[in-house]
Amino acid sequence: MRRRSPVTAALAAVAALTLTPALPAAAAAENPTFTPDLHTGQPSGVTMQDGVVQLAPTAEPTPLDPPTDQPEPPRIGMLTLPPHRLAAAAGTVRPELAAEQPKDTSTAVDVRARRADGRWSEWVPADPGQAATLHEPSAEIQLRLVLTGTAAAGPTVRGLRVTPTPVDRLRLAARPLALQTHKVFATREGLVGHTTANGHVITENDHFVALPSRRALSPRGTDDYSVKVCAPNGRCAWAPVWDVGPWNTRDDYWNPPSVRQNWAELPQGTPQSQAAYRDGFNGGLDQFGRKVRNPAGIDLADGLFRGALGLKDNAYVTVVYLWTGRA
Structure with a gap:
C-alpha cells in the first residue's frame, strides 16, 4: 500500500528506572504560562493569517493512499512551532487551545523535549486540557498543532496557552x-x-x-x-x-x-x-x-x-x- 507521509522510541524503550534529583519548588515561578506566536512556524496543510490557523483546502488525507473503494482517511494539517526555551526544566506541559471545531473535525497538540544527549524525544500527544508528560525533564520544548477535518469542513485555532510544570519531586527517568x-x-x-x-x-x-x-x-x-x-x-x-x-x-x-x-x-x-x-x-x-x-x-x-x-x-x-x- 502506498502512503505519503508521523516520539521517542528511545524514550519508549525503558531499560532501567533511576531517580533524578528534584528541582527546587521555587522553580514553579520560573516557568510561567506562555502564549506561542501563531504567526510563525512551519506549516503543512494549514493556512496562517493574523494569528489564526485553519486547515487548508489543499490539505491531503493522512495517510495518503491511491484512490480506492474504501473510506478516505481524515485530512490533516500541522503547524510546527519554533523550539521554546524554559527558565527551568519541566516534567509536564499542559497546552490549552482556543479553537472552533465543526462536526467531524478536531484539534490537538503534540509536544517534544530536547533530551540530555541533545537529540529530540518523540512527539507526545497532549489530550485536550490534559498535561503531557515529557519523556525526560527538559528546559527546551517544541509544540506542534494538529488540525483534522474533511473535504467539507475544518477546525480553526485562534490561540494557544502553554503551562510547563517544573519537576518538583523525585521522578522516574527512562534509560533507552x-x-x-x-x-x-x-x-x-x-x-x-x-x-x-x-x-x-x-x-x-x-x-x-x-x-x-x-x-x-x-x-x-x-x-x-x-x-x-x-x-x-x-x-x-x-x-x-x-x-x-x-x-x-x-x-x-x-x-x-x-x-x-x-x-x-x-x-x-x-x-x-x-x-x-x-x-x-x-x-x-x-x-x-x-x-x-x-x-x-x-x-x-x-x-x-x-x-x-x-x-x-x-x-x-x-x-x-x-x-x-x-x-
Missing part, C-alpha cells in the same frame, strides 16, 4: 535500550507530486520513509527521526521519516506496550496492519475501518525503494529506528 530493530513489510510510496504529512512535495527519486505514527515525524527538511533500511538483497540505506502511514497514524509499533499509543496488546515490533492482515486482528481493519490489504509497516519513497535498495517489488525489510537509542 539499544536501538530498536524490526523486520516489517515495506511498500513503495510513489505518489509523486503529492505532499507528505510534514509538507514535503514528493519528487520522482525521493529518499524518505513513512511510518504509521506521527510520534516520529520529522519536521520538513530535518532528519530528527531517521531509519536504516536493509533489503533482502543485502543493500542498506538511511532515510528520514517525512510521512505518516501506511494504513494507520497512531501505531508506534516499535515502542513497548507501556508506551505504544494504540494496540498495546500486540507484541512490540508488530504493526497493527500486519496483525490485521495475517491474523484478522481488529476484524482485519485499520484504525479507520478500512480492510487491510497488505501487512505494510513502512512506506519507502521511490528513490529509496528502487535506487538505493534495488527493490523490484514490495518485500520484508529490516528496519533500525535510529532515534530509539545508541548503537
Whole structure:
C-alpha cells in the first residue's frame, strides 16, 4: 500500500528506572504560562493569517493512499512551532487551545523535549486540557498543532496557552535500550507530486520513509527521526521519516506496550496492519475501518525503494529506528 507521509522510541524503550534529583519548588515561578506566536512556524496543510490557523483546502488525507473503494482517511494539517526555551526544566506541559471545531473535525497538540544527549524525544500527544508528560525533564520544548477535518469542513485555532510544570519531586527517568530493530513489510510510496504529512512535495527519486505514527515525524527538511533500511538483497540505506502511514497514524509499533499509543496488546515490533492482515486482528481493519490489504509497516519513497535498495517489488525489510537509542 502506498502512503505519503508521523516520539521517542528511545524514550519508549525503558531499560532501567533511576531517580533524578528534584528541582527546587521555587522553580514553579520560573516557568510561567506562555502564549506561542501563531504567526510563525512551519506549516503543512494549514493556512496562517493574523494569528489564526485553519486547515487548508489543499490539505491531503493522512495517510495518503491511491484512490480506492474504501473510506478516505481524515485530512490533516500541522503547524510546527519554533523550539521554546524554559527558565527551568519541566516534567509536564499542559497546552490549552482556543479553537472552533465543526462536526467531524478536531484539534490537538503534540509536544517534544530536547533530551540530555541533545537529540529530540518523540512527539507526545497532549489530550485536550490534559498535561503531557515529557519523556525526560527538559528546559527546551517544541509544540506542534494538529488540525483534522474533511473535504467539507475544518477546525480553526485562534490561540494557544502553554503551562510547563517544573519537576518538583523525585521522578522516574527512562534509560533507552539499544536501538530498536524490526523486520516489517515495506511498500513503495510513489505518489509523486503529492505532499507528505510534514509538507514535503514528493519528487520522482525521493529518499524518505513513512511510518504509521506521527510520534516520529520529522519536521520538513530535518532528519530528527531517521531509519536504516536493509533489503533482502543485502543493500542498506538511511532515510528520514517525512510521512505518516501506511494504513494507520497512531501505531508506534516499535515502542513497548507501556508506551505504544494504540494496540498495546500486540507484541512490540508488530504493526497493527500486519496483525490485521495475517491474523484478522481488529476484524482485519485499520484504525479507520478500512480492510487491510497488505501487512505494510513502512512506506519507502521511490528513490529509496528502487535506487538505493534495488527493490523490484514490495518485500520484508529490516528496519533500525535510529532515534530509539545508541548503537
